[in-house]
Amino acid sequence: MAQPAETNCPDKNRSDGGFSETTSQFPSKARIRQSGLPDIWPYIRRQRRDILVILCCTFALGAIFHFMRTPQYRSEASLEVTKVQPFPVETITSPAGTDIEKRFLHTQGEILQSRALAERVAERLNMLKDDAVLIALTGGRANDSRDAEHRKNRVIQKLREGLSVHLSDKSQIIGLSFESPDPALSRAVTNAYIAAFVTANVQQQFDSTRYAQRLLTERLREMRKELAYAEKALNKYARQHDLLRAGGTAMGEADDTQQSMLGAALGQINEVLGEARAARIEAQSRWEAVVDSDPLTSPEVLASPAIQQLLQRQANVEAELEKGNAIYLPDHPDIRRLQAERKALKSQISRLANTIRASIGETYQAALTRENELVMQLRNLRGESLDENDASVAYNILAREAAAKRSQYRALLDRYNGLNNSSNTVQNNIAVIDEASLSMEPSSPRLLISGAVALMAGFALAAVWTLWRSQGDDTLRMSQDLSDKIGLPVLGMIPASEAGLSPMQELENGRSALSEAYNALRTALTHSTAKGLPPVLLITSVQAGEGKSVTSYAIALAFARLGVNTLLVDVDLRRPALHHLLDCLNDDGLSRALEEGVDPLGFIKPAGKNHLFRLTAGPVPDNPTDLLSDPRFETFLDNARLYHEVVILDGPPVVGLADAPIIGSLADGTILVTEANRTTIRACETAAERLRCANNYLLGTVLTKFTARSVGRHLSYQDREYWRYGVGARAFDAVPAGRV
CATH class of the missing domain: 3.40.50.300 (P-loop containing nucleotide triphosphate hydrolases)
Structure with missing residues (x-):
């Protein structure tokens, strides 16, 4: 059963056996x-006579237009154009090489189609004065130009309209063709375009070289002045703040690897202070070993030759005294002499040991005093070094400016020397692959193309006609x-x-x-x-x-x-x-x-x-x-x-x-x-x-x-x-x- 539909009409309840609904059954x-x-096919069938008439009329008009057109003859040539560097240039970050080559070829194509090159061709073929060439080119009268400027503009316009440039994305070949009613003129204009293009390219290289030389000369003169001013400012600042190097020169006059005087002194004091601190530590260790102990227990005291001789003599006296005690009575003169000698030896040994210990203490005090003196000197030099660093901030800025000026001057000088070396030679980056030849058959109009265009136009008109009729037909x-x-x-x-x-x-x-x-x-x-x-x-x-x-x-x-x-x-x-x-x-x-x-x-x-x-x-x-x-x-x-x-x-x-x-x-x-x-x-x-x-x-x-x-x-x-x-x-x- 069909579904009810929405309606804007009033509805009534019906009692007819249940075969109808209270609302319509169809969708809104x-x-x-x-x-x-x-569906366009029914309209095409009904309009087939009109379509046939449209096709016949457009085909007839195309045929009339084809036979009324003046035959055009095309002469073609091809060139190989390579990218060269006429003089050293700065390195510039560019896209991939293929993109650069494409842009270069497109630039060359634009040059071929430029007005300046068309003027060169017109002058080379004497088109501005030769009426026969002008008539063959324009297909009109030679005296219809109001003045020389109008005649020139007309010739250049015809040259640019007849020229076609074909670029290839896969090679460096540029196709060149010219179309005119005269086949001999087409060949002459094509060859003239090639000659004018080569001449313009060579002239452009000479002009570019001369312009670059003049520009670099002026730039070198300016850069020399800027470099001299930067060097003088750097040296003046170094002398004013006593920023001298170890060799006695001002900072900036010699190479940057040399140290300043203050830096060299700091290095020497650091080295001497290290040695003094090591000597003090050693003396302190010797002193601490003997200061609170019996001097005779100190290895350094015992190592003294004088102490060793006295100890040896004391041992000998002790041995003789022991023998005498075994033989003689205590009051025996020999016993008394040996006892007196033993006492004298002990006193000498004690005095000598104390003397050695005092000498170790004096050595330690001398080393400590030396270390303290070097520390004070180092502190004074560090303060002076900080002052020198503060003064070096402006110095470093001036030094970088001078280095940058020096580098720029050196680069400009290298470019100038390279440009002078290449100024006497010109690289011809254009090679003629195929010269223009005489065309024996017209390139346009072509009967097949004219017929195809007429049929396409007829089909397009017929389609528009059919669509227009079909849009108004809602049958x-x-x-x-x-x-x-x-x-x-x-x-x-x-x-x-x-x-x-x-x-x-x-x-x-x-x-x-x-x-x-x-x-x-x-x-x-x-x-x-x-x-x-x-x-x-x-x-x-x-x-x-x-x-x-x-x-x-x-x-x-x-x-x-x-x-x-x-x-x-x-x-x-x-x-x-x-x-x-x-x-x-x-x-x-x-x-x-x-x-x-x-x-x-x-x-x-x-x-x-x-x-x-x-x-x-x-x-x-x-x-x-x-x-x-x-x-x-x-x-x-x-x-x-x-x-x-x-x-x-x-x-x-x-x-x-x-x-x-x-x-x-x-x-x-x-x-x-x-x-x-x-x-x-x-x-x-x-x-x-x-x-x-x-x-x-x-x-x-x-x-x-x-x-x-x-x-x-x-x-x-x-x-x-x-x-x-x-x-x-x-x-x-x-x-x-x-x-x-």
Whole structure:
């Protein structure tokens, strides 16, 4: 079952058996998928004559333009241009070499196309005075120039317009060509361009060298003055602040590796202080070893030769005294002499040991005094050194400035010497690969190119023409237009009837393409709602002549063939057509019954088919809308539901009339018939909106008179063969497809 849709129209509750909803079942316009450009092929088919005329006209114009153009002859040459350095230059950070080469070649190409080089060529070929050359170049008169300046500008303009330069990204080859009406002139101008380019390149190198020499000379003179001023300022500052080196020179007069006087003194004092501190430490160790102990226990005292001799003598006296005590009495003179001598030796040893210890203490005191004196000197020199460092800040700045000036002067001098060495030689970086030759065939215009351009222009104009026509054409072509652009489901697509056969004749054959299409529509209607087929169906159309009456009859006939009791009612009271289709009288019908107040069921008659009944419209009334709005018409429809399983209402078209919305509001479902290749999308939208606003339950649409060729592409499932599936399908191939 189709889904309800949003609508801005008022809605009503219905009680018609549950076949309709309180809101319309279709999506709103905001939710309809916007389609892109329309399928262009149908428009191409319809505009094929205009397209053919456009192509023929553009081709003819191209041919006329081709034969009216003056033949042009092109002379070509090629040069090899390499990048050289005419004189030493500073090293500059640049991109990769390939980019540099590309920029160089592009620069050379711009030089070839410059006005200055064109003036050289004009002067070389005497174009500014030779009328014959000017006529051959411009293709006009030589005396048409107002003055010499105008003549010169015209010649230069023609030279630059005829010149073409071709650069290669993979080599250093530059292609050069010139095009003019005279082949000899083209060759002469091309060769003149080559000669002028080589001459200009050599002249540019000479000019660049002279300019560089003049520039470097001036710069060297300025740099010499700046260097002298920087050196003088540096030396003056060094002398003012006594920043002298160890050799006696001022800082800045000699190389920077020499130390200042103060720095040398600091170094010497540091060295002497180290030695004095080592001597003091050694003396202190000796003194601490003897100051608080017996001197005779000190190794240094014992190591004295005098102490050793006295100790030896004391040992000898002790030995003699021990022997004498064993022989003599204590009062013996020898014993007394030995005891006196021993006492004298001990006294000497003691005095000598104390003397040695005092000498060690004096040595330590002398070393300590020396160390303290050196420390004081070092402290004084450090203060002076800090003062010197403060003064060296400005000195270092001046020294760096002088060094920078010295380096710049040296670099400029090297460049100047190198430029003088290369000034007498010129490097020719241009080599002629191919000289210009005489062209025997014109390079333009070419017939194939002119024809191709004319055809391309024709196709472009034809495409613009077709697109312009297609943008203004919103005619329905296929079912996708209804579903995508309008949002209406397509219940069926009815093919156009075959040529030579009327729709009624085709419907008599149950296996015809038309019958099979309406059988498919019957199946779609059977499943159009959740409760099956609505009992009362209104068949209407956007406008007259779209096949709604044939569709109404075909649907009724399709259900009757299934054994369904079907009633076909012609409710188009303004322009009835059912009696024409069935070839019957229209005297007694719906309008007469409603006007006379009788039951229309009494005018129902068999339609000549089993289970199929008809009720014609009757005579055309004065006011059909009033009759259809009469409650008796609604009563008739309710009674028809009781006696017939399906009631098919062949209604009037929607656009411009109020009849169809009124009838649709009483029916259980409405089907909108649209004709392919005739009904517009805007008209279909308007009709569907009117039906929705009248609370019609719109089941969907039927696309009639459809042909696969009108779609603009081959769609096998939409071809007539689709409705001829089965045995004997080829029986219809002999009849070509046409329109009703």
